[in-house]
Amino acid sequence: MRKTIFTGAAAAAAIAAALLPPASAQAATTTATVVSPKRPLNVREGAAVWTRILRTLPNGTAVSIECGVKGQLINQGPVRVTDQWDRLTDGSFVSDAWVRHAQPVPPCTQAQQTAAPITAAAGQTTPGNVASAAIPLKTRSGPARAALQYSALPNGTPLNITCQLQGERITGTMRITDQWDRLDTGAYVSDAYVNRAATPPSCTAIAPPAATPAPPAPAAATATQPQSQAPAEAGKTRWVNPLPGFSARPGFRTPTNPNHVGVDIMSFVGTPIHAASAGTVVEVVCNIEAGHSCDQTGSATIGGCGWYVKIQHTAGVSTLYCHMVRRGVVQPGQKVAAGQVIGYVGSSGNSSAPHLHFEVHVSTPPTSPGNAIDPLLFMRSHNAAIG
Ligand SMILES: [Zn+2]
Incomplete structure (x- = not known):
């Protein structure tokens, strides 16, 4: 059973954001007052302190709360200890630990949680055009070269940029940057190759593109085999980031x-997941609470890690990859190389947003909660730091 720590509205916003209309015409709001005497309160894009700060509010500021979502537990606020985050009327969030309100805050409906990001709500786009010289600029499902490719735009193609998201750092013709532009089509292009007069606003939710295509069919997927990476040195075990271009936050056995x-x-539906090292696939399993399907988007209330793949490596190390969008594209008993695609990111099982839950176990088999170690430390020590 894997409990994902990623909860809250940024997460929920990622689920089927394209499918549900923004809930702008919701019921009455709850008026509240910021209680933050020592420093201004951070207003964030999601229900956790690791999400981007959009602005700050001084002590005593009156705010209008639309609804509340479950997010990161905050135990240092002056008002209460709570994991509730309040969604303000513009779609941003503040921890309920730092606001006082006379009326209770109603829980957000799914429509509210999946409302359009606030920058997109303005309905404005930043114009630009492709400046990639001879090579067409690839549009992708996420802010990294590892994301699925949608199309390739020739030099000079006009672009309508909705917002920017941090992703893989790219050296391009216009700039060196980790910013990716989300286009009005929902696809992403590296801002390194975009000529534009103004800086687009930041994207406020990890929402999948509006035009997320179905992940590749299993047959095609298996054909996309290892990444173009150097062969392992003889006698050395090579480790690679299973989801290059995307970042993990510390989340291993938190208090x-x-x-x-x-x-x-965190990632996007359809992003390829790579074997972290060479090994043998030992499990390709749907792990989910009875009565649910791994082929459907999961939720925080459903138990199980969804579609997962387990790989046995040398020296008793095993890795586990959860919440795949559908069955992994490898088979039990199959030998895989470091970097080989084993499945695609999804949100099956106990998951509130598309992401890869990644585990590293030692002294295996078998794997157990007791022999899990912190993947971030392990990968960093094996020259394959994640994010
Ligand atoms: Zn997890």
Whole structure:
């Protein structure tokens, strides 16, 4: 059973964001007052302190709360200890630990949680055009070269940029940057190759593109085999980031989630997941609470890690990859190389947003919660730091 620590509205916003209309015409709001005497309160894009700060509010500021979502537990606020985050009327979030309100805050409906990001709500785009010289600029499902490619735009193609998201760092013709532009089509292009007069606003939710295509069919996927990476040195075990271009946050056995024995790497549905090292696939399994399907988007209330793949490596190390969008594209008993695609990111099982839950176990087989170690430390020590 894997409890994902990624909860809250940024997460929920990623689920089927394209499918549900923004809930702008919701019921009455709850008026509240910021209680933050020592420093201004951070207003964030999601329900956790690791999400981007959009602005700050001084002590005593009146705010209008639309609804509340479950997010990161905050135990240092002056008003209460709570994991509730309040969604303000513009779609941003503040921890409920730092605001006082006379009326209770109603829980957000799914439509509210999946409302359009606030920058997109303005309905404005930043114009630009492709400046990639001879090579067409690839549009992708996420802010990294590892994301699925949608199309390739010739030099000079006009672009309508909705917002920018941090992703893989790219050296391009216009700039060196880790910013990726989300286009009005929902696809992403590296801002390194975009000529534009103004800086687009930041994207406020990890929402999948509007036009997310179905992940590749299994047959095609298996054909996309290892990445173009150097062969392992003889006698040395090579480790690679299973989800290059995306970052993980520390989440291994946290005080608030001691049973979380992996890390969560936020991504996009359909992003290829790579074997972290060479090994043998030992399990390709749907792990989910009875009555649910791994082929459907999961939720925080469903138990199980969804579609997962387990790989046995040398020296008793095993790795586990959870929440795949569908069955992994490898088979039990199959030998895999470091970097080989084994499946695609999804949100099956106990998951509130598309991500990879990644575990590393030692002294295996068998794997157990007791022999899980912090994947971030392990990967960093094996020259394959995640994010
Ligand atoms: Zn997790």
